[in-house]
Amino acid sequence: MEISLAHYLALAAILFGIGLFGVLTRRNAVGILMSIELMFNAVNINLVAFNRYITPSVMPEAFTGQIFSIFVIVIAAAEATVGLAIVLLIYRNFRDIFVDNINLMKW
């Protein structure tokens, strides 16, 4: 059977769901950040698949999806950097990185 656009979109939806499950259930802050990376990757698969199957092949628009996915990867790198710096700061102050123990701002 030929692989179509729907196959890639289904893979991306399942991967996004896995990342969502991780974000909802992980106690470890680093684990939550890893699950967010999974969700970023699912979105990127969508963008690249749409670029291959939907966007016209004429030149100015031919690589719109791929260029957008580059920007998504760059923002993901920035997010990981700042997120892990925050995790290290929390660890220094609380000696703990489990998010359900860090409930200082929760009433």
Place this chain on the structure above:
Amino acid sequence: MAPYLFYLFAFVTVVSGLLVVTMKDIFHCALFLILCLFSVAGIYVLLGADFIAAVQVLLYVGAISVLMIFAIMLTAKVSGIGIKQQNEQVPIAIITTVAFVAIALYGLGKTIWNIKDDVQIPDNTTMEIGKLLMTRYVVPFEIVSVVLLAALIGAIVIARRN
């Protein structure tokens, strides 16, 4: 050939992704995250996006995974083996996730996609993407570099000892 490769990469991606969110030891999770990101790079190659695949390997597999392992090592005292890694929301999270994926799959099965006629893989995407980044997308390119610089300085300021 390509269908088998797609199913192989998709299988590896989904199984290693599931292991990332369910395994007890957070260090093993990071290793399976690397495997998952590698197979996503394989998916990009199948989609004809060789430059994105290279960026994926360099940035995700090379940089972000090392950063994750670095953070895990620095916090290893409190996140060791034997500590519960999942909160009490697992059943409700399973329901939410399965509902979301089911709705998404139903929706994309029902949608009629406007597939272009000439589905072809270009030989080399790097040169074209580079040209576009320097002409049509030069303003977003510069803005995202400023964002990266701000994130770099912000991370140093946050993580620095007083």
